[in-house]
Amino acid sequence: MENNSILITGASSGIGEALALEYADFGTHLVLCGRNLARLTHIANSCRKKGATVHDHIADVTDKEAMNNLIHAEGPFNIVFANAGISGERGAGFSKTTRKIFSVNVAGITNTVIPSVETMLKNGGGQIGIVSSIAGFRGLASAPAYSASKAFVKIWGEALRSRFASSGIRVCVICPGFVESRITANNDFYMPFLMTASRAAHLIRQGMQRNKRLIIFPWQMYLAIKLLMLLPNIFFDYLTNKFPNKE
Numbered sequence: 001m002e003n004n005s006i007l008i009t010g011a012s013s014g015i016g017e018a019l020a021l022e023y024a025d026f027g028t029h030l031v032l033c034g035r036n037l038a039r040l041t042h043i044a045n046s047c048r049k050k051g052a053t054v055h056d057h058i059a060d061v062t063d064k065e066a067m068n069n070l071i072h073a074e075g076p077f078n079i080v081f082a083n084a085g086i087s088g089e090r091g092a093g094f095s096k097t098t099r100k101i102f103s104v105n106v107a108g109i110t111n112t113v114i115p116s117v118e119t120m121l122k123n124g125g126g127q128i129g130i131v132s133s134i135a136g137f138r139g140l141a142s143a144p145a146y147s148a149s150k151a152f153v154k155i156w157g158e159a160l161r162s163r164f165a166s167s168g169i170r171v172c173v174i175c176p177g178f179v180e181s182r183i184t185a186n187n188d189f190y191m192p193f194l195m196t197a198s199r200a201a202h203l204i205r206q207g208m209q210r211n212k213r214l215i216i217f218p219w220q221m222y223l224a225i226k227l228l229m230l231l232p233n234i235f236f237d238y239l240t241n242k243f244p245n246k247e
């Protein structure tokens, strides 16, 4: 089922930008959020050129009141993508990075999903895509907070899916591998099966249309992490400790 009123957080670059362009079409109303005005305005204009109506908002997902007000004012939406997220930056410091990642990737997702559920319940349903990561399948020494934050939203999203299915709210958890974006642009190591953001957005749209519980891609990365997880912890830790430390 395709729907026409869509909220995307983190729409000012990467996967969120590609999702905006993927869905932009005549008859679609997009509400796009981000913090960088110049990039967000540019993307909003590109979506308008494709025929969509667009409201673009500068909003920080860590601001609970701002997100609540925005979603109650602009909603209810047919589809919400809780996408905004960050990863670690080398050299930024362990404690600062850890708290920042949890604030955006956990509290930020929570601040997006809770008001979306509230408005969808009143409206008789909707669909929510929560962006997790293949990195959330197991704690990674190279990215403890990032992998934990993605595990949190995966488990929460799966539970919400079951909890609200009878209310017409379909929750899908999106678990990408490496995708070209501002996050991966900072990585100075080899990223297997790196895909373009537009390809990722297309796969996400297909998964949302099929209402998949988990939208995981690319399959090669999924297979690799499943095989790695079959290893005894001591071997898993030995191998993944070789990844460059991001936090």
Ligand SMILES: NC(=O)c1ccc[n+]([C@@H]2O[C@H](COP(=O)([O-])OP(=O)(O)OC[C@H]3O[C@@H](n4cnc5c(N)ncnc54)[C@H](OP(=O)(O)O)[C@@H]3O)[C@@H](O)[C@H]2O)c1
Pocket: 009, 010, 011, 012, 013, 014, 015, 016, 033, 034, 035, 036, 037, 059, 060, 061, 062, 083, 084, 085, 086, 087, 104, 108, 131, 132, 133, 134, 175, 176, 177, 178, 179, 180, 181, 182, 183, 184
């Ligand atoms: N790229 C990958 O390989 C990959 C893999 C798995 C999962 N993911 C997840 O995909 C999502 C999108 O990331 P991306 O890879 O597309 O990276 P990106 O290009 O850096 O995009 C991140 C987006 O999140 C926004 N954002 C960050 N902090 C925010 C905040 N406090 N408030 C509001 N917006 C904020 C950014 O907006 P501004 O720039 O305007 O601040 C930007 O639009 C993230 O949740 C990420 O963890 C990415």
